[in-house]
Each structure stands twice: as structure tokens, then as C-alpha cells.
Amino acid sequence: MKILVLNCGSSSIKYQLVDMDNNAEVMAKGLLERIGLAMGEFTHKYHGEKHYEQLPIPDHTAGIKIVLKALTDTKMGVIGDLKEIGAVGNRVAHGGELFADSCVITDQVIAQIKSLTDLAPLHTPGNLAGIYAMREVLPDVPQVAVFDTAFHSTMPAKSYLYGLPYEYYKKYGIRRYGFHGTSHKFVGEKAAKMIGRDWNDLKIISCHLGSGASICAIDHGKSFDTTMGMTPLEGLLMGSRPGDVDPGVIEFLIKKEIVENGKDWKDITKILNKQSGLIGISGDKQDMRDIRAGRDAGDERCTYAFDMFALRVKRYIGGYMAEMGGCDLLLFTGGIGENAWFMRHPILEGLECLGVKVDMELNDRIMGEDCIISTPDSKIATVVVTTDEEYVIASDTYRLVRQ
16 A cells, blocks of 8 residues: 655745555655645655756645646556555644544534644644645545654643643643653664663653654653643753743843734744744854854854753753653653764763763764664663654554554
8 A cells, every 4th residue: 555644834835755565665755845835845865866846836735736746647656546645644733632643634623623723723723724725636535644643642631741730731731741752652662672672661752853853751661751841942051942941031132022012922922932942142143063063263252052852952962861660761762862963972971870882983983873872881771773763654544544
């Protein structure tokens, strides 16, 4: 069965066509950007080739039609007929407390996802737009929703509740939900196999480090705690998001920016989502390679950003060890976790006191490949492991549509 995997944002569509009957081969993949603007961008990769063009993409339905046309094109296509697409797997950011697992999309499921829009206002409309577009273009093809939050549904109340009046949890669902669930679940199982263990027997700390970053404490195969909260703003320092911030700072910003300077709440949202984190500290950089280069050139603000990122990760690793009463396996994944050995290095330095011993020479050579980097006598196995969220979405879709 060939599965079309979609990850739709407010103005973008990422896609992959995966052949589950041929070792989950990625037949083609691509990206549509700047949807709804005067001119969009379309990148399509197939058979080792790459096609790029600029063209108007007025909405998600138009974008989906562009994707399907490319997949069946005589030159850059990889299938002869759209009937070869057996199902569509959609990444959905927020499942709230309604979805503890992936599910086949029905009218009721769509209504439930829509009811959660307030919890993820920047992501849910794009997710739904992709679902609607596929229904319009290929109405008979089954669709599945795979939720970023589902894996974290096992967190206990002591992990997910905020120290706010309990009534706000009951009235508005204000609690911690966590994200990157598909990645944490995939790499947790994969890393355990790398060291010859079953993840259901282990206490794992999973560090998904990228432009968006989160850490998850996995206790015997279940999410026990995670750094992201009700939204993906909480936790670690990220590319353009601040991570943990004293709520009083937000109150102060509202007073200064809205009350005194005439801005509105959308400006505060933009500050928190687009102008904070690494780019906010450094001034103009959010790629960790650029941050490192700036630090090495003596840029003070890049040095702050680099050191803050490493310190936050280290803080949560130690904290989660304490929460779970130990750790058997520490893993690094995501764009930074897999490739930025120069960031793993300061994170891991000094963790010997907690039982983490790493072959730093080996660590400093590993980029984008699976590898055990801890020493044989380390109490805690430490690994670099590549993630594949699209594969998880395809696998869940394949499983559900065959039931």
C-alpha cells in the first residue's frame, strides 16, 4: 500500500509518498511554501532528482492538486494513477484529552479536532485545511490523523497539571499536553533496540533537539513527563520560542507593549512564537551552526544563546533523572541532536556525576547517523539516533486502514 503523508501548516504542505509494501520506501517527497501569498514555492524530489518552481498557490486545495499532479506527472511522477494511493496520513498537532492514539478520520473526528483549535491556534487550521483538501480532491481515499500529543496521554496528573486554580483545567483544559510525541516514541523504541534492550524495561530520557525542541522522560515505554506544555512554547530554548519564562514577564510585556504602546495580543504572540529563543538572544540567527560560528568569532550574544541552550537541556536531563529515580538510556535526536556534535559536547560534559560517561572523540565525529557514544563502563547508555516522524505517520496509517 502506498501512503501519502501530509504535514500541513498554516501556509505550507510537507509531503512524502511511502510504499509500505516495499520496506517503507520513500518514493517522492516535497514541500509547498507561501500558500495564500502572491507567489508560492514548490519543491519536489523524486528518483534522486529535484524539481523547483515558483507559482501561485492560492489555498491548500490548490496545493494538494499540485502535489498529486507531480506524483503522476510523466516526467517527475512516481505512480501511474492516483488510485495507487491507498491512504493519507495527516500529522495533527493537538489531540487534547480526546485522542490518546491515532485514528481514522470521520466527520466526528474532524469536529473534535476543530473543537481543540483554541489549544493550537497556529497549527490546527493548517492541519484541517489539508484534511479538507484531500477530501475534496480524493474523497474515497481513507485518511488517518496522527497526533503530536497522543504519546504523552500517559503522563500522570502530577506531571501535567499547572499550579493554577483547578477550575481552569476543568473549564478550559489548561494543562500540559506535550508535543513531538511521534518522534519520542519512535526513537525511544529504536534506541532501546540499539543497546539490545526492550524499551518497556527501561527509563529513557529522549532529547529531541531542533528548531523546535523538547525532552521526554519515558518510564517503561510510557511518557512520564515532557518539557513542552499546553503549547510548544514551554520548556527548552528553541529557534524562535523562549521556553520557560516567568509568567510575570508576560504580564509586564502586556502592560508595556499593549497598555502603554498601543499594541495588541497578536504582537505578544508574535514575540513569543517568532522573535524569541535563539533568534531573540542572538539578534538574527536561529541555526545552531550560525550560532556556533558567531560564538567562535567572539559575538557575545551568540555565546549567550549557545550556552543558554546547552544549560537548559542539561537542567532537564538531571531533573528527569530525579523524577524517574534514575535513567538507563539517554538519547539525542532531531536536527541539532543528530548533527550538532558541538552542542552535544557541552551538554554531556559534567554529567559523569550522574553516571553518564561518553567517548567525546567519538561524539565529535558523529553527524546524522545512529551510534552508541557512551563508554562501555558508563552506567547510562548514551546514543545518537535518527528520527523519522513521517515513517511513524505512514506506519500508523497503514495499521489503521488495514483493520
